[in-house]
Amino acid sequence: xxxxxxxxxxxxxxxxxxxxxxxxxxxxxxxxxxxxxxxxxxxxxxxxxxxxxxxxxxxxxxxxxxxxxxxxxxxxxxxxxxxxxxxxxxxxxxxxxxxxxxxxxxxxxxxxxxxxxxxxxxxxxxxxxxxxxxxxxxxxxxxxxxxxx
Numbered sequence: 461x462x463x464x465x466x467x468x469x470x471x472x473x474x475x476x477x478x479x480x481x482x483x484x485x486x487x488x489x490x491x492x493x494x495x496x497x498x499x500x501x502x503x504x505x506x507x508x509x510x511x512x513x514x515x516x517x518x519x520x521x522x523x524x525x526x527x528x529x530x531x532x533x534x535x536x537x538x539x540x541x542x543x544x545x546x547x548x549x550x551x552x553x554x555x556x557x558x559x560x561x562x563x564x565x566x567x568x569x570x571x572x573x574x575x576x577x578x579x580x581x582x583x584x585x586x587x588x589x590x591x592x593x594x595x596x597x598x599x600x601x602x603x604x605x606x607x608x609x
Contacts, residue, residue: 471486471564471565471567472486472487472562472563472564473485473486473487473562473563473564473565473596473598474486474487474490474493474543474559474562475559475560475561475562475563475596476541476543476556476557476558476559476560477556477557477558477560478525478526478529478531478556478557479526479529479531479532479534479557481595481597482560482591482594482595482596482597483525483556483596483597483598483599484563484596484597484598484599485543485545485598485599485601485604486601487562489545489546489601489602490543490544490545490546491544491545491546491551492544493541493542493543493544493559494515494541494542494544494553495539495541495542496539496540496541496542497513497514497515497522497542497553498513498514499511499512499513499522500512500513507524507527508523508524508527508528508607509521509522509523509524510522510523510524510555513542513553515544515551515553518550518551520544520550520551520552520553521552521553522542522552522553522554522555523552523553523554523555523604523605523607524555525554525555525556525604526555528580528584528604528607529578529580529581529584530578530580530581531581534557538557538558540555540556540557541555541556541557541558541559542554542555542556543556543559545601545604545605546601547601547602547605547606548602548606549605549606552605554604554605563591563596565589565591565596569589569590570586570587570588570589570598571587571588571589571590572587572588573585573586573587573588573597574588574595577597581597583603584599584600584603584604584607585597585598585599585600586598586599586600
């Protein structure tokens with residue numbers, strides 16, 4: 461391994477859109493991506509909890525990433541997608557607007573989180589990367605998956 465390789469490590473992120481913004485979670489934290497699943501509502505659950513899904517015999521909490529990030533409710537034009545992430549308490553489903561590509565970035569290109577984002581968004585972000593066409597906001601998967609629910 462060269463000295464350059466130790467200083468410039470690349471990371472891969474599963475990316476998706478929420479309210480027109482591009483977010484990413486480390487590929488290693490993503491268990492799988494699913495189309496919209498039948499969801500069982502949970503009475504008296506916080507607004508961020510959309511319900512529970514049955515994923516091959518395992519009950520998985522489904523969280524609205526929009527609600528967690530303090531974003532407005534989306535239009536029902538498209539079906540939301542489930543990004544199943546691994547968390548310390550087990551798998552958690554995050555509802556997103558649209559799945560994008562896996563993106564590789566150089567860790568050294570990580571920049572501070574833009575101050576123009578809402579405080580509620582910033583508290584779940586680790587950093588940002590400037591891509592050619594847009595900004596990639598990196599979510600802290602563990603923090604998002606354990607949002608009070």
